[in-house]
Amino acid sequence: xxxxxxxxxxxxxVPMALLLTAPLWADTPAHAQSGPSEYDLKAAFVxxxxxxxxxxxxxxxxxxxxxxVVGAGELADNLAALAAAGAAPVRPIDIRRLSVDADPRDxxxxxxxxVFDDEADPLLRAAADAxxxxxxxxxxRPPDAMINFxxxxxxxxxxxxxxxxxxxxxxISARLLGVALRVVDTP
Amino acid sequence: xxxxIASLVTVCLCPSLTAAEQHGFSMELANxxxxxxxxxxxSSVSRRDESLSGAAASVFVITSDDIRRSGASSLPEIxxxxxxxxxxxxxxxxxxxxxxxxxxxxxxxxLVMQDGRTLYTPMFSGVFWEMQDANLEDIERIEVISGPGxxxxxxxxxxxxxxxxxxxxxxxxxxxxxATAGNYERGATVRTGGGAGALAWRAYGKASKWDRTxxxxxxxxxDAFQRQLIGFRADHDNGVQQxxxxxxxxxxxSQDRGVVSGVAIPAVELKSRSLQAHWNRELRSGSDLSVQxxxxxxxxxxxxxxxxxxxxxxxxxxxxxxxDTGSATTHDVVWGxxxxxAYDDVEPGFFSIYIPKERTLDWQNLFVQDEISFGDGRLRVxxxxxxxxxxxxxxxxxxSLSVAWQADAHMxxxxxxxxxxxxxxxxxxxxxxxxxxxxxxxxxxxxAEVARVxxxxxxxxxxxxxxxxxxxxxxxxxxxxxxxxxxFPLYLVNxxxxxxxxxxxxxxxxxxxxxxxxxxxxxxEKDLGFGSDAPxxxxxxxxxxxxxxxxxxxxxxxxxxxPNIQMDLQLRRVAELRIESVPSYTELDLRIGWQPTANxxxxxxxxxxxxxxHAEYSPIANRNLLNRSVAVGLRWML
Numbered sequence: 001x002x003x004x005x006x007x008x009x010x011x012x013x014v015p016m017a018l019l020l021t022a023p024l025w026a027d028t029p030a031h032a033q034s035g036p037s038e039y040d041l042k043a044a045f046v047x048x049x050x051x052x053x054x055x056x057x058x059x060x061x062x063x064x065x066x067x068x069v070v071g072a073g074e075l076a077d078n079l080a081a082l083a084a085a086g087a088a089p090v091r092p093i094d095i096r097r098l099s100v101d102a103d104p105r106d107x108x109x110x111x112x113x114x115v116f117d118d119e120a121d122p123l124l125r126a127a128a129d130a131x132x133x134x135x136x137x138x139x140x141r142p143p144d145a146m147i148n149f150x151x152x153x154x155x156x157x158x159x160x161x162x163x164x165x166x167x168x169x170x171x172i173s174a175r176l177l178g179v180a181l182r183v184v185d186t187p
Numbered sequence: 188x189x190x191x192i193a194s195l196v197t198v199c200l201c202p203s204l205t206a207a208e209q210h211g212f213s214m215e216l217a218n219x220x221x222x223x224x225x226x227x228x229x230s231s232v233s234r235r236d237e238s239l240s241g242a243a244a245s246v247f248v249i250t251s252d253d254i255r256r257s258g259a260s261s262l263p264e265i266x267x268x269x270x271x272x273x274x275x276x277x278x279x280x281x282x283x284x285x286x287x288x289x290x291x292x293x294x295x296x297x298l299v300m301q302d303g304r305t306l307y308t309p310m311f312s313g314v315f316w317e318m319q320d321a322n323l324e325d326i327e328r329i330e331v332i333s334g335p336g337x338x339x340x341x342x343x344x345x346x347x348x349x350x351x352x353x354x355x356x357x358x359x360x361x362x363x364x365x366a367t368a369g370n371y372e373r374g375a376t377v378r379t380g381g382g383a384g385a386l387a388w389r390a391y392g393k394a395s396k397w398d399r400t401x402x403x404x405x406x407x408x409x410d411a412f413q414r415q416l417i418g419f420r421a422d423h424d425n426g427v428q429q430x431x432x433x434x435x436x437x438x439x440x441s442q443d444r445g446v447v448s449g450v451a452i453p454a455v456e457l458k459s460r461s462l463q464a465h466w467n468r469e470l471r472s473g474s475d476l477s478v479q480x481x482x483x484x485x486x487x488x489x490x491x492x493x494x495x496x497x498x499x500x501x502x503x504x505x506x507x508x509x510x511d512t513g514s515a516t517t518h519d520v521v522w523g524x525x526x527x528x529a530y531d532d533v534e535p536g537f538f539s540i541y542i543p544k545e546r547t548l549d550w551q552n553l554f555v556q557d558e559i560s561f562g563d564g565r566l567r568v569x570x571x572x573x574x575x576x577x578x579x580x581x582x583x584x585x586x587s588l589s590v591a592w593q594a595d596a597h598m599x600x601x602x603x604x605x606x607x608x609x610x611x612x613x614x615x616x617x618x619x620x621x622x623x624x625x626x627x628x629x630x631x632x633x634x635a636e637v638a639r640v641x642x643x644x645x646x647x648x649x650x651x652x653x654x655x656x657x658x659x660x661x662x663x664x665x666x667x668x669x670x671x672x673x674x675f676p677l678y679l680v681n682x683x684x685x686x687x688x689x690x691x692x693x694x695x696x697x698x699x700x701x702x703x704x705x706x707x708x709x710x711x712e713k714d715l716g717f718g719s720d721a722p723x724x725x726x727x728x729x730x731x732x733x734x735x736x737x738x739x740x741x742x743x744x745x746x747x748x749x750p751n752i753q754m755d756l757q758l759r760r761v762a763e764l765r766i767e768s769v770p771s772y773t774e775l776d777l778r779i780g781w782q783p784t785a786n787x788x789x790x791x792x793x794x795x796x797x798x799x800x801h802a803e804y805s806p807i808a809n810r811n812l813l814n815r816s817v818a819v820g821l822r823w824m825l
Contacts, residue, residue: 041216044217045224070750080358085385098785099751099784156224176221
């Protein structure tokens with residue numbers, strides 16, 4: 001190994017790299033507009049939902065908000081990245097990857113991917129009954145889903161089943177309802 | 188856009204594939220309020236396809252989910268999933284992999300990269316697949332682009348580019364243990380990670396062991412093999428600039444390879460290490476800058492062929508910007524350049540010798556590509572050119588021009604490229620036998636092999652559940668490698684030319700939410716001949732030029748038996764290899780995965796189930812037969 005040659009190479013290469021890029025460093029950074037993936041965006045939505053939901057008094061008022069994710073690994077990864085970065089809209093968040101036969105009662109939010117047909121319905125029901133915000137992405141909206149994502153014109157939209165949420169002692173703020181695609185009042 | 192090469196893909200081939208996908212989840216999204224989120228377009232209609240519907244190229248993407256559900260334990264086995272590649276397993280550890288033909292175990296027309304670091308060896312400008320390992324659990328996706336990529340990637344991307352993209356360390360902060368044990372191979376991977384604030388890291392180790400295969404005579408082969416890999420990756424992302432540092436160390440060795448004609452053939456021993464850094468900074472809106480540097484060292488102690496020890500040092504930079512001219516056209520420009528410095532020292536093999544024994548080689552390149560969108564963006568025209576300088580042939584140029592027309596859910600594209608394969612050490616400096624008088628005395632006048640390529644394709648996603656891609660291609664080959672006519676010594680020259688053409692097509696159909704079927708095929712025809720009236724002693728019907736199957740097809744189905752039980756089947760057929768008389772074969776792989784809890788997966792994998800043993804490569808005299816194999820796997824996220 002001829003290390004001297006490599007140092008020689010460094011000496012040639014680094015100036016060239018600097019030369020190539022120098023005029024650009026002075027530019028001011030800005031947030032580039034880019035199109036994230038569907039689960040990037042849905043993760044951001046789920047994270048935002050935390051600020052607009054009031055949980056029933058039966059949920060402990062302190063400690064982390066627990067988000068359970070069933071069948072959407074990328075969404076769970078994204079939320080985990082947020083959690084790891086210490087991002088917290090209200091309280092710290094804790095991400096759990098769950099199976100459809102999990103016990104949802106300790107959760108604050110449950111997300112179920114659209115691959116389950118009606119097999120996740122019992123889980124969604126148990127979660128909704130336990131005061132968990134149930135979020136899905138299945139059309140038509142499962143009966144016990146409180147927020148259901150839809151893709152419209154390549155953008156993420158959602159329907160809110162306010163009646164179902166209120167039936168479990170929860171409330172959803174008017175700001176969130178204002179941007180929903182539809183709001184369903186019936187329980 | 189964190190990584191140099193990945194960002195080039197993003198900018199130039201597939202504007203729909205975005206920054207967030209390049210380096211995982213973008214923290215910027217978390218800073219937007221709900222109204223702002225409503226206005227963001229997602230990059231792909233279907234996350235299942237990681238849609239590359241904007242790319243004017245034949246691109247197939249293998250996702251992390253595909254990798255996990257394939258049950259494959261090595262990179263080459265994973266690549267079997269790409270319907271635009273030809274993958275042939277030579278023995279327990281050697282593979283021959285290419286796109287669009289010219290396959291052999293020292294194939295030289297395919298460029299392979301991991302996070303932008305080339306995996307190639309300057310010895311023959313190809314990839315020793317047995318030297319390549321990766322922590323498969325942390326691969327985000329593998330982009331397989333068949334066809335030339337010279338304008339962006341340079342003088343090796345003649346028949347295709349494989350880009351292995353690993354996850355950002357922010358996405359791998361948990362501890363994961365996976366292990367497989369079977370009748371033919373065993374392996375284990377451990378990964379752990381963590382982070383604080385904008386910094387994240389992971390470290391991993393992997394060990395694999397393959398049993399020997401069998402010879403056609405029924406005797407056992409001498410190709411048992413084991414390989415170990417350790418590595419790390421650290422990422423820092425403050426929202427404006429991203430920095431990553433990665434390193435890997437690999438060691439592998441085969442068993443002793445027996446005695447041939449009274450000569451004991453020792454084991455093959457392989458070592459490599461690499462260190463690479465990427466830095467990316469967003470400048471003004473729609474503009475960013477990437478710089479990448481890496482160093483790799485590899486050593487291959489192989490008694491028979493030759494024993495190269497080589498180092499590569501590479502720095503590249505590129506700048507991407509969107510220019511709004513105020514008229515109905517927009518320009519998406521990427522330009523940049525790079526330098527590469529390589530040093531090698533080759534111990535002679537049993538038959539051949541490299542003269543000079545040691546050599547230093549340098550490459551430099553500059554490129555620019557402009558994607559011009561007209562009107563509403565339905566029509567895109569992309570001219571580009573790369574200039575590359577190498578020590579053997581001086582300046583080479585690699586231009587391309589593509590046109591893409593987007594019509595609702597379908598896209599029609601066409602591309603013309605001129606691409607070259609620059610001479611490698613093998614083309615110029617190989618001598619046979621290992622001492623004078625030589626029968627082959629290098630290729631002092633060997634020039635670059637040239638291809639002028641015309642491709643056209645149609646791809647689309649007519650419904651949410653169906654996507655497809657079809658590509659037709661034609662290569663006009665010139666200056667392919669041959670030798671001079673007798674008398675001895677022979678010299679390597681560029682005296683073969685001709686045509687190659689074929690079709691690549693695949694489709695994915697999501698029949699129900701639980702059941703997906705994917706099918707693909709490719710065909711290849713070649714018509715090669717000598718450019719002058721002086722054919723060499725070998726002719727064109729030899730294993731380096733004409734040892735490709737005329738066709739291949741594969742069908743895969745993914746079925747979720749229950750939400751936590753998944754079954755995957757892959758059936759593939761490969762036509763015969765005429766030159767080496769390898770019969771056509773059909774094989775079936777099966778995997779059943781069960782998640783008893785969300786953190787644990789147990790799997791059963793069967794490979795090559797239709798036959799007890801089958802051959803994929805090599806003439807009968809040195810052929811190895813591959814076993815039917817079964818393995819159980821365990822994957823545990825702590």
